[in-house]
Structure formats: structure tokens, C-alpha cells
Amino acid sequence: MLLLTPVLVAIVCILMVWIFKNADGSSDRKKGEPRAEAHPWVDKDLKDSTDVHQEEAEADEWQESEEEVEHIPFSHNRYTEKEMVKRSQDFYELLNKRRSVRFISNEQVPVEVIDNVIKAAGTAPSGAHTEPWTFVVVKDPDVKRKIREIIEEEEEINYLKRMGPRWVTDLKKFRTNWIKEYLDTAPVLILIFKQVHGFAANGKKKVHYYNEISVSIACGILLAALQNAGLVTVTTTPLNCGPRLRVLLNRPTNEKLLMLLPVGYPSEDATVPNLARKTLDQIMGRPLCVSRNLSTFSSTLSLRRPGSVSEIS
């Protein structure tokens, strides 16, 4: 027994060394294989099967940015506090009137307005200023009809087969199904594509950092701009339709469909579900702090439930 103890200690030590050596997953790599590059800008939650896996591509296919950029004075509009309160209140009230409208009339909308709202969307911030978005505007009735055909075909399968009963039940209150009349009636469809990578002038690929987050921000600005212009839309994310729509519109393979917005005026008999929005208290979180760290913050803490999780006041 006494002899066995040092042997056991030795085995445990060897095991620990082996575990530490393999903790970075290097044992999964075959000899000579390059170490997968870390891409912290790729949020795993936002990865989908259509993303280009940058780590798989050859390193010399990618262009490093070498541009020098001049830095210039920043121009800023400063308002009085009273003006700021009024402007922020007015903006909130404008956006609070935005609703997803699924009944859109066929009345034409001014081309210039569509150009302006897309220009507004294009002001969005983007990872490393890569501007990884493409807004495809479709007005041609034949193309709209083909888009509707593709979406209704896929959506019918989504409703009846792909998605579970919970999805169908959750959507019941919106009275939606796979029939999407607005795809024909809306005078304009805007299809928003994320560019999973770009191209440099020499044809090499350019990394588009955080492309999905960047394009989503642009879509938010687009929705606000449409509301500001007095037009309506409904945010749609046609499930499993991206590749077919990309091919239909003859878009390149580095573009993946993120969103489709039918745009126009509401039809006269348009209705919307009577939904309530969360209040400020419900959406404004406070930093939470676990009680064992309290000593660090003791002067700024107001304890709600002693001994558990508390709020920083």
C-alpha cells in the first residue's frame, strides 16, 4: 500500500501534464496542420451555415489593409438640454408609432425617398468601416412574383414540416401563414444582404469583421428612416430562401440574405395586432453584482436582498 502511493502520485502528475498540454485543443490537429486562427469578431451565436469560414481559406487569399487615413476635425451640433429633451421625446414618439404592417397597398412611392432611406441605412457604423451591406431594390412585378413564389414555397414547408408546433402556435397571434400577399402588392421590396467578406482592388478577399451585427444596425436605421418618411414595412427573415433569392437576383456568393422589407403605404383596411411594448423599467437593466464582491463597491451599493444578488445604485 505504502509502495503504491508514490506510483499513484506519479500517475496523477503525468495525467495533469497531459491535460494541460491538450487544453487548447491542439491534440485535435493533425501534425503539420496550421493552428486555426482566432476570430473573436465572429460571434458564434450569429454564425450560420451560410457563413464563409475564414479559417478554412488560404492565408494568401486575404488582403491586409494598408491604407493610411487622414484624421480631420469633428463637426458637432450641440443642443441646449431643453432642445435635447424635446428632440429625444419627439424621436421616441415617432418610432413608437412604427408597426409591422402586413397589408401594403400597391400605390407607388417616390424613388428619391427609397434612395434617401437607403443612404440613411448606409450611414451605419460597421466593423473596421467595411460597410458589409448590399441593399437590392426590386420594383419589377415579374421579379416580385418570382420572389413571392420562392418564399411561399419555402414558408409552406417551414409551417407544415420544418418548424415545430411551438413555432406555429407562437405565430398564431400575428395571423400569418405562408401566403405573403404583400410581396406582390408592395411597390418596392428591399432585400438586405450581408457580405460575409469583401474584395480588395487586387481581387483578394477582405475580412468583413462583425458583418452580421453591422448589417443589422443598418437595417435598424433603415426601419427608422422608413418610419420617418411615412412609409410602412414588415421586417421579414425568409427562412431557407436566401440561396434561391440570391441566385434569382444574380447576386455574388459572398452575399447572404439577412432581411427582406416590403415597402409602401398601408392598405386602407390594414390592421395590426394589438401588442403592448415593454416599459422603460422592464427594458432598462441595472448592473448586477454578486454579494461576495460587495466590499469593493460598498460605498455605492444599495442592497435589495442581502446575501444574494444586489444592484449598484
Ligand SMILES: Cc1cc2nc3c(=O)[nH]c(=O)nc-3n(C[C@H](O)[C@H](O)[C@H](O)COP(=O)(O)O)c2cc1C
Ligand atoms: C428579426 C425579425 C424577424 C421577423 N420576421 C418576421 C417574418 O418573417 N414575418 C412577419 O410577418 N414578421 C416578422 N417580424 C416582425 C415581428 O413579428 C414584429 O416586429 C413583432 O411582432 C413586433 O411588432 P411591431 O414590429 O409591430 O412592433 C420579424 C421581426 C424581426 C425583428
